[in-house]
Amino acid sequence: MRKTDKKYDKAVREALTDVCELTMEKVEGFEWLTHEVNYQRFPQSLIVRLMFKDRQTLASFERSDDYQVALNDIQSRLAAVGITLKNINRHVELATL
Template identity: 85%
Template sequence: MRKTDKKYDKAIREALTEVCELTMENIAGFEWLTHEVNYQRFPQSLIVRLMFKDQQTLASFKRSDDYQAVLNDIQTRLTAAGVTLKNINQHIELDTL
């Protein structure tokens, strides 16, 4: 990993940690989030995976206004960290335990 990649990775982790903590406080059934990235294809390869307790809570989240609010929060914090994504929806995956 190049020095630049390490800086981006640290900034991404810090931004997503903030989102994760807020989401855990406000969204029932949300467990954690994680990310994957291939820095040779960055930022297009960035995937943020949100994990939920079960299929019911995931489906409820997708139908709620909170869904877009969380995506907007992720995009805003990543942009502030220097990571610009054209369409945040292409970088989000939802899953269950």
């Protein structure tokens, strides 16, 4: 990993940690989030995966206003550290354990 890759990785982790903690407080059934990225194609390759305890809570979240709030929060916190995503919907996935 190059020095700039490490810098971006640290910024992504810190931004997403804040989002994770906030979402855990607000959304029942949310367990954690994780990310994966290929730094050769950054930021286009960044995927943020929100994990839920089961399909029912995932589906409920997806239909709620909290889903859009989480998307906006991810996008704005990443933007605050200099990472711009054109279409946040392409970078966020929902999954169950």
